[in-house]
Amino acid sequence: MVTVSLSGLSLAPIEPSDDEAVRQWYELRCSVVGADQPDDPPPCWVYERGRFRHSWSGVDKTGWLARDAGTVAGGCVLRLPTxxxxxxxEGEILVAPEHRRRGIGRALLAHLRVEATRQGRIRLVGSEVDHPLDPAAPDPAGRFATACAAVPALVETRRRLEVDSVDPAVLARLDAQARAKFQGYSLVQWVGATPQRWLDDAAYLTGRMSTDAPLDDLQWDPEVYDAARIQADDASSLARGLHMVTTAAVHSTGQLVAFTKIVGFATSSWFAGQWNTIVAPEHRGHRLGTLIKVANLRYAVAQRPELRVIDTCNADSNLHMIAINEAMGFRPHRRMAEWQLDL
Known part of the structure; x- marks a missing residue:
């Protein structure tokens, strides 16, 4: 392990096998989430540990902890698509609340810039910690990004569904309206890894997530997926303790043409995220998105009756998906942005 000095800080890489360092990263994440997103559940230890030990396929990841006189003051992560x-x-920066406004964030960003450039990268992309809906509310992360010459390339809204407040009659109406255009399709559902028979179709659809979902000004190329990558990512997800519930639509030809996923964590099982939803272009217009989302919500609650809160995030320009989510009962919760910095 090589430790370097950075603006008075001691910066050391996080070795995946170093339980103490990984635990310190987790505790840093907990302090940041507790300060910035107090109405969210605390980070899941199983997931955070798994992020270092079970990376997504096609991504090299390195993390660092910044210490001030032996105390963890911040940390950063660099992810390199391969x-x-x-x-x-992709970069991530965390600064402990009690150590903010001391230049630590800028020092960590400078380190990420050097490392990304050294690896031949010309652009750094990072998600801003989400902030209140009120545009007049303080946004220190946004101010920091702007001051560092980053631009908000993709503006998003995180929406929240309070499961207990969902009106069953509304779901029934949405389901009936969607089924009126559902001829020639059937639904399949599973928990956990993608079944072998659907791997190729799932790979095709997952790849389209990077081309069909609005990216606005974000400069991101199409992602390359095949069956092996889907299997590897499923294995990583399970190793991180993720509880994955999937509903998909199958055309009469036998092709899987749409899917949506709700993902929970090993801890705080009352909370989950609605992740990828995609419909193959040639099968749009049949209300498949609505049908699979409604069915998956019911399926997820049946699998985890304690589920109470589901969050989902959409680009503000993704009006079609927003309309489906809001019809189900999702309501705006916080704002987010994908920031882009040319190196």
């Missing part, structure tokens, strides 16, 4: 987007890098 199968596509070879000119891009």
């Amino acid at each position: 199968l596509d987007n070879l000119h891009n890098a």
Whole structure:
């Protein structure tokens, strides 16, 4: 392990096998989430540990902890795509609340810039910690990004569904309206890894997530998926303790043409995220998106009766998907942005 000095800080890489360092990263994440997103559940230890030990396929990941006089003051992560987007890098910066406004964030960003450039990357992309809906509310992360010459390339809204407040009659109406255009399709559902028979179709659809979902000004190339990558990502997800519930639509030809996923964690099982939803272009217009989302919500609650809150995030320009989510009962919760910095 090589430790470097950075603006008075001691910066050391996080070795995946170093339980103490990984635990310190987790505790840093907990302090940041507790300060910035107090109405969210605390981070899941199983997931955070798994992020270092079970990376997504096609991504090289390195993390660092910044210490001030032996105390963890911040940390950062650099993710390098290796199968596509070879000119891009993704960065994440955390600064402990009690150590903010001391230049630590800028020092960590400078480190990420150096490392990304050294790897031949020309662009750094990062998600801003989400902030209140009120545009007049303080947004220190956004101010930091702007001051560092980053631009908000993709503006998003995180929406929240309070499961207990969902009106069953509304779901029944949405389901009936969707089924009126559902001729020639059937639904399949599973928990956990993608079944072998659907791997190729799932790979095709997952790849379209990077081309069909609005990216606005974000400069991100199409992602390359095949069956092996889907299997590897499923294995990583399970190793991170994720509880994956999927509903998909199958055309009469036997092709899987749409899917949606709700993902929970090993801890805080009352909370989950609605992740990828995609419909193959040639099968749009049949209300498949609505049908699979409604069916998957019911399926997820049946699998985890304690589920109470589901969050989902959409680009503000993704009006079609927003309309479906809001019809189900999702309501705006916080704002987000994907920031882009040319190196």
